Amino acid sequence: MGQDYDKIIRENITSIFLPLSEKFFGIKIVKSKDLPEKLQTTHEREPDFIKKVWTDKEETFILHIEFQTTDEKEMVYRMAEYKAILQRKFKLPVQQFVIYLGANKPKMKTELNVDEIIKGFQLTNIHEMNAHQILGSEIPEEIILAILGSYAKKDAEIIIKKIIERLHQLTPDQIVFQRYLQQLLVLSRLRKLEVQTNKIIKDMPITYDIKTDGLYKEGKREGKREGRKEGKKETIIEMLKDPSMSEEKIAKFTKTSLAFVRKVREEMKKK
Numbered sequence: 001m002g003q004d005y006d007k008i009i010r011e012n013i014t015s016i017f018l019p020l021s022e023k024f025f026g027i028k029i030v031k032s033k034d035l036p037e038k039l040q041t042t043h044e045r046e047p048d049f050i051k052k053v054w055t056d057k058e059e060t061f062i063l064h065i066e067f068q069t070t071d072e073k074e075m076v077y078r079m080a081e082y083k084a085i086l087q088r089k090f091k092l093p094v095q096q097f098v099i100y101l102g103a104n105k106p107k108m109k110t111e112l113n114v115d116e117i118i119k120g121f122q123l124t125n126i127h128e129m130n131a132h133q134i135l136g137s138e139i140p141e142e143i144i145l146a147i148l149g150s151y152a153k154k155d156a157e158i159i160i161k162k163i164i165e166r167l168h169q170l171t172p173d174q175i176v177f178q179r180y181l182q183q184l185l186v187l188s189r190l191r192k193l194e195v196q197t198n199k200i201i202k203d204m205p206i207t208y209d210i211k212t213d214g215l216y217k218e219g220k221r222e223g224k225r226e227g228r229k230e231g232k233k234e235t236i237i238e239m240l241k242d243p244s245m246s247e248e249k250i251a252k253f254t255k256t257s258l259a260f261v262r263k264v265r266e267e268m269k270k271k
Contacts, residue, residue, distance in 0.1 A: 008183045011244060012141035020142070024124045047082060052092070061093040062086050068098050071106045080112060131159050140170050140180055147187050147197070156193055160184075160200050175238050178253070179245065232256055236264045 013020075021027045049065040064082060068075065079096050086094045100106045131149030134142060143166050151159050163184060171177040181201055188197035232254045239250045240261075247265070251258045 007244070008186055015139055015141040025122065050086065052090070061095050062090055064094055064096045066098045067101055069101045071102055071104065071108050073108060076109045076112060080118070084118070135162055135166055138170065140167050143167060144180060144184050144187060147184060147193065148190060156196060157200065160193065160197050161204065164201065164204055175235070179242055182244070233264055236261055237268060240265055240268060
């Protein structure tokens with residue numbers, strides 16, 4: 001279930017990145033550059049020497065020793081990685097030593113710079129953010145987060161309706177609007193508002209009805225089954241471009257068979 005929430009945030013993070021940074025972290029970004037999201041890591045580390053020790057001063061800690069034959073410039077970062085791993089595993093202080101065995105005098109860095117030291121991180125609780133302030137945004141992806149913001153329990157229905165109204169105002173594309181509503185429904189589970197949100201979405205007159213879709217109405221006017229089918233096909237093609245929409249959801253939404261949706265997907269691959 002947690003993956004559903006993560007997926008929504010990851011899909012929307014690009015759109016909300018700049019305002020999110022300024023509002024949540026107090027950082028006004030004027031330029032940014034994408035970096036690889038997946039970091040290459042070594043899953044297993046084998047220290048040269050580690051022991052849990054007790055000293056005559058009644059200290060208890062992990063003693064970590066590395067034997068180094070080369071003057072490795074990035075040794076300090078490797079030791080920092082070791083320390084993080086050891087502290088996480090044993091929940092004890094760690095004292096580290098490197099014994100240099102090389103012939104020449106070592107010049108390797110032995111301490112992290114002040115800005116490199118890992119002291120912790122800044123924790124931001126979105127539940128403390130003013131929901132009404134979030135609703136003032138012009139970014140749909142940010143407005144959806146208002147469901148998680150700060151508001152009285154008795155005002156939940158008002159907040160949900162305002163979110164939907166704002167999304168409708170800012171999203172002329174009905175397929176995109178429907179995607180935002182689905183994301184809102186998923187996030188509402190974190191506040192145990194899924195049932196209430198689902199009911200409001202169904203009851204509000206602005207939700208997407210396929211019978212109002214231009215392609216659908218055109219097919220109906222022609223009175224031809226093939227025309228209606230082609231209209232739905234175009235809708236399915238657009239919905240298949242959205243990675244958050246499963247084939248089952250698209251079939252249910254367009255009132256077509258799962259086999260037909262899969263057939264359209266195969267046709268798209270051939271083009």
